[in-house]
Amino acid sequence: MSLAVATEGFTHRTAVPLRRVPACVAFACQRGARTLRLVPRYGAGAVDAEVRYLWAGAPGAPTVIVQGGISADRDACANDEHTAPGWWEPLVGPGRAIDLNHVRVLAIDWLDAEDVGAPSVSSEDQAGALAALLDALGIARVAAFVGASYGAMVGLAFAARHPQRVGSLVALAGAHRPHPLATAQRAVQRGIVKLGIENGCVEAALSLARQLALTTYRSGEEFGRRFAGGAEYRDGRFQLPVEGWLEYHGRKFVARFDARRYLALSESIDLHDVDPKAVRVPATLIGFTSDRLVPLADLCLLQQQLGAPASLEVIETAYGHDGFLKEPERLAPLLREALNTCGD
Amino acid sequence: MSLAVATEGFTHRTAVPLRRVPACVAFACQRGARTLRLVPRYGAGAVDAEVRYLWAGAPGAPTVIVQGGISADRDACANDEHTAPGWWEPLVGPGRAIDLNHVRVLAIDWLDAEDVGAPSVSSEDQAGALAALLDALGIARVAAFVGASYGAMVGLAFAARHPQRVGSLVALAGAHRPHPLATAQRAVQRGIVKLGIENGCVEAALSLARQLALTTYRSGEEFGRRFAGGAEYRDGRFQLPVEGWLEYHGRKFVARFDARRYLALSESIDLHDVDPKAVRVPATLIGFTSDRLVPLADLCLLQQQLGAPASLEVIETAYGHDGFLKEPERLAPLLREALNTCGD
Numbered sequence: 001m002s003l004a005v006a007t008e009g010f011t012h013r014t015a016v017p018l019r020r021v022p023a024c025v026a027f028a029c030q031r032g033a034r035t036l037r038l039v040p041r042y043g044a045g046a047v048d049a050e051v052r053y054l055w056a057g058a059p060g061a062p063t064v065i066v067q068g069g070i071s072a073d074r075d076a077c078a079n080d081e082h083t084a085p086g087w088w089e090p091l092v093g094p095g096r097a098i099d100l101n102h103v104r105v106l107a108i109d110w111l112d113a114e115d116v117g118a119p120s121v122s123s124e125d126q127a128g129a130l131a132a133l134l135d136a137l138g139i140a141r142v143a144a145f146v147g148a149s150y151g152a153m154v155g156l157a158f159a160a161r162h163p164q165r166v167g168s169l170v171a172l173a174g175a176h177r178p179h180p181l182a183t184a185q186r187a188v189q190r191g192i193v194k195l196g197i198e199n200g201c202v203e204a205a206l207s208l209a210r211q212l213a214l215t216t217y218r219s220g221e222e223f224g225r226r227f228a229g230g231a232e233y234r235d236g237r238f239q240l241p242v243e244g245w246l247e248y249h250g251r252k253f254v255a256r257f258d259a260r261r262y263l264a265l266s267e268s269i270d271l272h273d274v275d276p277k278a279v280r281v282p283a284t285l286i287g288f289t290s291d292r293l294v295p296l297a298d299l300c301l302l303q304q305q306l307g308a309p310a311s312l313e314v315i316e317t318a319y320g321h322d323g324f325l326k327e328p329e330r331l332a333p334l335l336r337e338a339l340n341t342c343g344d
Numbered sequence: 345m346s347l348a349v350a351t352e353g354f355t356h357r358t359a360v361p362l363r364r365v366p367a368c369v370a371f372a373c374q375r376g377a378r379t380l381r382l383v384p385r386y387g388a389g390a391v392d393a394e395v396r397y398l399w400a401g402a403p404g405a406p407t408v409i410v411q412g413g414i415s416a417d418r419d420a421c422a423n424d425e426h427t428a429p430g431w432w433e434p435l436v437g438p439g440r441a442i443d444l445n446h447v448r449v450l451a452i453d454w455l456d457a458e459d460v461g462a463p464s465v466s467s468e469d470q471a472g473a474l475a476a477l478l479d480a481l482g483i484a485r486v487a488a489f490v491g492a493s494y495g496a497m498v499g500l501a502f503a504a505r506h507p508q509r510v511g512s513l514v515a516l517a518g519a520h521r522p523h524p525l526a527t528a529q530r531a532v533q534r535g536i537v538k539l540g541i542e543n544g545c546v547e548a549a550l551s552l553a554r555q556l557a558l559t560t561y562r563s564g565e566e567f568g569r570r571f572a573g574g575a576e577y578r579d580g581r582f583q584l585p586v587e588g589w590l591e592y593h594g595r596k597f598v599a600r601f602d603a604r605r606y607l608a609l610s611e612s613i614d615l616h617d618v619d620p621k622a623v624r625v626p627a628t629l630i631g632f633t634s635d636r637l638v639p640l641a642d643l644c645l646l647q648q649q650l651g652a653p654a655s656l657e658v659i660e661t662a663y664g665h666d667g668f669l670k671e672p673e674r675l676a677p678l679l680r681e682a683l684n685t686c687g688d
Binding site: 191200212236243273 | 549
């Protein structure tokens with residue numbers, strides 16, 4: 001995969017005025033888009049895809065790729081053009097574990113199937129887009145790829161295909177393949193969204209799919225602690241304490257996410273399949289004891305079979321799969337250690 | 345609650361010819377319906393409800409109530425009018441753990457909200473219907489109440505309200521209250537069914553709700569063992585191994601179950617709330633290690649707080665909540681022991 005066209009301007013989903021190279025307050029910051037030539041795994045041939053990215057941090061410092069779950073975006077941290085906190089704000093920024101005084105973070109918005117002109121999008125397609133973006137930005141090699149959840153899957157796909165372009169891999173709550181129970185739960189989520197598309201009720205359906213996803217992210221212990229108590233009769237029906245929380249987050253998700261994009265990225269997790277032996281990049285794997293989507297047993301297997309030295313760090317938490325978002329204080333020393341020892 | 349009208353004939357959902365007292369091959373068998381006066385918890389007052397029941401076993405022997413999950417029916421075992429295997433066939437019958445040579449099994453089809461003329465139906469309503477049915481059949485007291493899943497919840501409600509009418513309680517995979525994570529999962533299931541009702545796609549929605557329920561019944565280990573392997577491209581889309589299984593069982597459920605009945609019984613689980621101290625009947629509690637719907641911790645709490653001596657038996661299994669259906673050989677000795685020592 002190679003660079004096709006380096007766009008002069010930047011395009012944005014939000015109505016932010018176009019600027020060539022937006023200057024951030026404390027660090028160099030590029031937030032833009034490039035049109036890159038990709039060969040998607042499930043497509044009919046090469047396509048030109050627009051890849052939206054953020055590249056921010058100390059000018060001239062080594063680059064670290066940072067990618068999150070399917071609902072995360074390129075804004076891992078607040079920046080000049082996105083002043084709201086990023087999805088990993090506590091861990092990315094000047095002086096933080098991924099220290100933008102010493103590295104530059106590079107991140108993309110995930111491509112969906114439409115972006116790559118194919119019926120499905122693969123974790124390899126995302127990895128290919130990142131590699132093509134490195135070419136476009138003139139980055140020969142990144143110090144590390146730090147990926148969480150789907151980002152960890154893409155990190156594994158990137159390390160398997162482009163080992164010479166990454167010093168080390170830090171994979172949080174993601175493995176070489178999805179667990180069949182998690183696949184079943186996502187298949188039902190996609191079934192709900194498809195039902196909504198087919199029957200003119202896509203927003204309500206997307207909300208329900210997100211609510212189902214939420215029940216898989218946190219542990220039973222966490223649900224038990226937060227939502228004890230009986231039903232209340234309100235507005236003509238019984239309401240359980242957990243229902244208000246589910247519905248609130250369902251609505252919030254519908255306001256910021258698209259149903260077809262959700263279908264494509266959810267499916268992409270379930271199509272993900274990387275041979276651990278093909279990953280010949282030193283790796284730090286991080287798992288969470290109560291993660292029911294990515295069981296520790298799968299990370300143990302990945303560690304055993306990885307084609308390079310790999311350590312497995314386990315964080316005991318009740319936050320389940322959401323541990324990568326909810327345990328920043330325990331993750332910070334692990335990330336600092338992994339990035340200090342990364343081989344760039 | 346008291347008997348209102350003892351019907352002379354029997355009514356059936358299936359098109360079986362009416363008979364007064366159907367004779368079974370090896371044991372006395374009544375399979376019919378009674379109209380009983382009930383005072384539903386969420387209703388406006390007394391109602392006459394039709395209660396369909398099975399009463400089968402050794403003539404004159406002590407009666408044991410047997411109730412299963414929300415999708416189970418009165419036919420715990422094959423009988424003269426229902427020759428297909430019952431939902432608990434391996435455990436109920438002549439010579440089996442619930443031995444119809446020595447006891448008579450009594451079971452009802454669950455009432456739904458419509459049956460009791462109320463917006464919601466409670467586990468106490470089911471217990472009340474069973475008590476009124478005992479009056480109608482002239483049964484002063486049952487030797488035991490054996491309930492699994494929702495049936496265990498109803499057993500606890502029955503024991504709390506009618507302690508003088510039951511010798512002992514055997515509660516499998518059911519507790520004094522639902523777990524908030526399980527409530528969240530069922531709330532999403534009900535949301536899917538309501539979406540289907542509101543948008544003219546109720547069958548597809550009920551299928552998806554059932555598929556979601558299936559992901560909560562079995563353990564991750566069981567899913568991992570059965571559905572390993574990657575996606576196959578068929579009929580214009582990728583299909584994961586677990587999807588065919590989910591869809592098959594979704595269709596099967598739609599063919600035999602009604603959406604509004606599902607809504608009512610699912611909600612009834614989440615409204616269930618019995619004070620363990622109010623249960624003054626000796627109890628055997630049976631739990632399954634991998635049951636994510638009814639965690640062992642909740643059964644431990646129930647055992648500690650129950651208002652009478654209670655033992656807790658734990659079965660180590662990968663079948664999760666479905667352990668009560670899938671582990672008959674390990675359940676049989678526990679049921680025999682519990683019924684031999686029951687105080688009638």
